[in-house]
Amino acid sequence: MARRGQRQTGTTRSAPQRRARVGNDGIMSVLARAVREVEAGAQRGRVSPSTRTKFQVVALLAREERTRAKADGALTEPQRAEKLKRLDGIGTILAQTAARDTSLLSLLAEDAEVSDAAIVLKHDMLQAAGVEETPEAAAETEETTVAAPVERRVVPQSVVSRQLANPFLPPDFEAAQAAKPQTQRLATWELLGPLFSAFERAAGGSKACMALPEPSDTKVPVGLELMRHQAEVIAAAEDGHRTFLLADEPGLGKTAQALLAAQAANAYPLLVVVPNVVKTNWAREAELWTPNRPSTVIHGDGHTIDGFADIVIVNYEVLDRHVGWLGDLGFRGMVLDEAHFIKNKSSQRSQHVLQLSERIRARTVRPLMMALTGTPLINDIDDFRAIWQFLGWIDDKKPRAELMRSLEETGLTPIDPGFYAAARSRVIDMGIVRRRKVDVASDIPAxxxxxLPVELDDEAGRSIREAERVLAQRLVKRYESALANRTSGITVEGIDHELVRRVAGWERDESSGKTDENVFTMMRRIGQAKxxxxxxxxxxxxxxxxxxxxxxxxxxxxxxxxxxxxxxxxxxxxxxxxxxxxxxxxxxxxxxxxxxxxxxxxxxxxxxxxxxxxxxxxxxxxxxxxxxxxxxxxxxxxxxxxxxxxxxxxxxxxxxxxxxxxxxxxxxxxxxxxRALDGSDDEVSASADMQLEALVGLLTDALEQQQDT
Known part of the structure; x- marks a missing residue:
């Protein structure tokens, strides 16, 4: 899992909170030595993992030191100018190194992952420079979402106290285990592909929302009010529905719906897994909507949590160190906020989420499982896969018992014309809830x-346009070379668009060590210029x-x-x-x-x-x-x-x-x-990759201009 840097930004940008020994400018010497080691490593050829780590740490520390130098009132103007000049020199070396291996540029992005090795190296470099964190910064660092290696698992003392106070979890007699479906017609069919395809093929006007009951008179704290669409989901939980893909458009109050649905289902203790940026907000919302259900937020190793709380809130980034005791606590419900975060099933965060969901289902019959996301589909219809598995609708290879039984009841197989519409409907009935603002919240303004087009008519703009020209020329040369070396004997009149896509794919996938001009760096340069x-x-x-x-x-x-x-x-x-x-x-x-x-x-x-x-x-x-x-x-x-x-x-x-x-x-x-969720008739290009399509367009335009001349 990832760790992030520790820059602290207040209402106006402020310097990192460090205390250096008086008169010691050791950080600059440490950075200068480290950046030369990075440069030398890149010059030797392929950049090693250790060099990549050092590259990122130097960049992080240099950025922090620049911010500190600008804000340090103890520096005279000449001292500040000298320090900034030296930092500029370090930045230049980093830029030249990144030009040799442009994959290094991804380490500078705002959302770049910072490994455990990088955190350790950063700490060691600060120590070598004679720089130490203030107690205040150290305390805040404990609260940041830094992930531990998988091997380092923790059990907070308050959780041990809870387990000792209640060593035997009460049995769950809410419902009997569902009988296995009689799979005769569909037993040998591959069904996951057709199920996803059913949503990709969705006919116009066919929206993705299960039938919801009439809202009941849900009691909410004084001063709060539920909208009708929110009350419908709570009523469904009261009626016994237990799995929801709550895919309402962003801004329609999914947090309140989840908290009150858990209250209606008595799904306590409740585990809520969220991105780091919203876990404080979740605690506030829990206190607001369910004030009689105490909540606790896990920070770092969880030393400050309330082990007896009804609602446990944890962010994805620290889930790995807590997955052990969380799986044993006896949760009767789990909410996954921004559920599209687990779309990559091979990622560690996805594996931990799926592991926890399985352990909860193993201990509790029909737990409340809710996946919340306003954007469940990012790039591909297959983004559904991990979310459906979290909800218990499918496993790695096939639908699970409840969904399989429902599909059997249709009497259809994937070769039957009506299968896709029927299958889509059956999946929706499992708990997909999708409402649009225009339909349920007409009082929200448009x-x-x-x-706003802007002209980049300065030197930066000219440089960017020249960079695009260079990239287009390189693509044309690769295309012409591939065309000249073709051995299949196939000839295509005009532009071979299939070859264009292959060349664009090569360009996107290969690391270009000879030039810093590619679609990613150009977009960053355009952002800087704008x-x-x-x-x-x-x-x-x-x-x-x-x-x-x-x-x-x-x-x-x-x-x-x-x-x-x-x-x-x-x-x-x-x-x-x-x-x-x-x-x-x-x-x-x-x-x-x-x-x-x-x-x-x-x-x-x-x-x-x-x-x-x-x-x-x-x-x-x-x-x-x-x-x-x-x-x-x-x-x-x-x-x-x-x-x-x-x-x-x-x-x-x-x-x-x-x-x-x-x-x-x-x-x-x-x-x-x-198209998949809202019943639109708009055509959808199959899994279009934005970077690939941008390169395809750039190469196609260049070839067309070449033909015209």
Missing amino acids: RRIAD AGLAADYTAQLARNVGKVVFFAKHVDVMDLAEETFERRGIRYSSIRGNQTPKVRQRNIDAFVDDPEVAVVVCSLSAAGVGINLQVASNMVLAELSWTDAEQTQAIDRVHRIGQDEPVTAWRIIASQTIDTRIVELLDSKAGLAA
């Missing part, structure tokens, strides 16, 4: 995405319409934007992936509650889920996402229940660059969830 323009427009909006949310993908783009706001005298807060829950919540509260804080600068990866920012109705998307789901999640931080003004997302597009092509691809990808 939203729109407004594209940063100042996007921040300027955000500043104008803030002065004219009030609070504005600014989203970016890369740390350096966020840094440039924040520098612009500082120059403009605009107060801002910042939400980043390397903040502790306490710092992140403080910054969210500053934006929401302080009228003087006009802008919140958000990381797409860290702030794109589970955060309520509807105090603003305008947002700026300074960089483009690689998925429509990521963009939608960001917009729905503002466009959600509680919003009373029309929402506008201002998307900054760099004209005459690959940015324009990415926008077209992004918008075309929006149809996947719409």
Whole structure:
């Protein structure tokens, strides 16, 4: 699992909280020596794992040291300038090294995983430099979501106390085990592929939502009110339904539905697994909606948790060290927030989630299992697989007993024309719940995405366009070389589009050690070039319409934007992936509650889920996402229940660059969830890979221009 860096960002950007020995500038010497070792390792050829680790740690420490130097009032201006100059030199060496192996660039991203080895190396380098953390920083570090190696499992003392107080879990007589289905017709059929295909083929007008009962008179705390669509899910739990893929569009109050459904099903103790950025918010919501059910949040090794709480909240990143005792606690329900986080079944987080769900089902007959996600399909219909397995509908190879029995009842097989529609309906009846804002929350104002083309007519813009030209030329050469060396004897008149896709795939998949020009680095460079323009427009909006949310993908783009706001005298807060829950919540509260804080600068990866920012109705998307789901999640931080003004997302597009092509691809990808879940007639391209399609378009355009000349 991953660990993240420890940068602490307050309402205005602040330096990392360290205390260095007086007069000791050892960190610069340590960084200088380490960056030379990284450079030498890259020059020897293939970059080793240890060199990659050192590259990332040097980058993290250099970034922190730059922030500290800018904020250190004890430095004179000449001292500050000298230190920044030396840091620039380290940055230049890192950039030259990344040019040799562009895969290193991924280590600089905001959401880049930081391994245990990197954390240890960072600690060792700080010690070697004579730098130590303050007690305050050390305490906050304990709260951050840093994952331990799988071998290091913990059992908090309060959990031991709970187990000693109740050593024998009461038997569960709620229901008898379901009988095995009589699988005659479907026993030898491969069914998972057809089941997924049933959603991909969904006919227009066929929405994905189980039949829900009329809402009952659910009691909620004074001052709170449920909307009808929320009460329907709670009524279904009261009626005995126990598995839900709650896929309501973001902003429709899935957290409240899950908490009250658990109360209706008496599914306590309840385990809630969430992204780190929202676990504090989940504790707040639990206290709000189910105040009589104490909740506890697991931080780090869990020393501060209440072992007797009814609701246990844990984030994905520390799940590995707690999976042992969590599986033995006797949970009667499990909620998985942002369930698309487990779409990659081979990942450690997915394996731990699936392991826990199996252990809960083994101990409790018909536990409440809820997967919450407004964007269940990111790239492919197969994204359903791990979620369905978590819910107990399928296993690795086939439907489980309840779903198999339901499919048998249709009397159809995959060769029958009516199978796909019938199978889709049976899966939906297992517990898929999907409602759109336009259907159930008409009082939420409309939203729109407004594209703002900007001209990059400076040196950066010219450099980017030249980089695109170089990349296109390289693609053309690879295409022509492949064409010339073809041995099959096949000839294609005009452009061979199949070969174009193969060449684009080679370009995307291969690490290019000879050049730093590829689709990923170009998008980052475009983001950097747009940063100042996007921040300027955000500043104008803030002065004219009030609070504005600014989203970016890369740390350096966020840094440039924040520098612009500082120059403009605009107060801002910042939400980043390397903040502790306490710092992140403080910054969210500053934006929401302080009228003087006009802008919140958000990381797409860290702030794109589970955060309520509807105090603003305008947002700026300074960089483009690689998925429509990521963009939608960001917009729905503002466009959600509680919003009373029309929402506008201002998307900054760099004209005459690959940015324009990415926008077209992004918008075309929006149809996947719409067709599979919302019954849209929009055609869906099969699992289109955004980077691949961008390269296909770039090469196709270059070949067409070549033919025209």
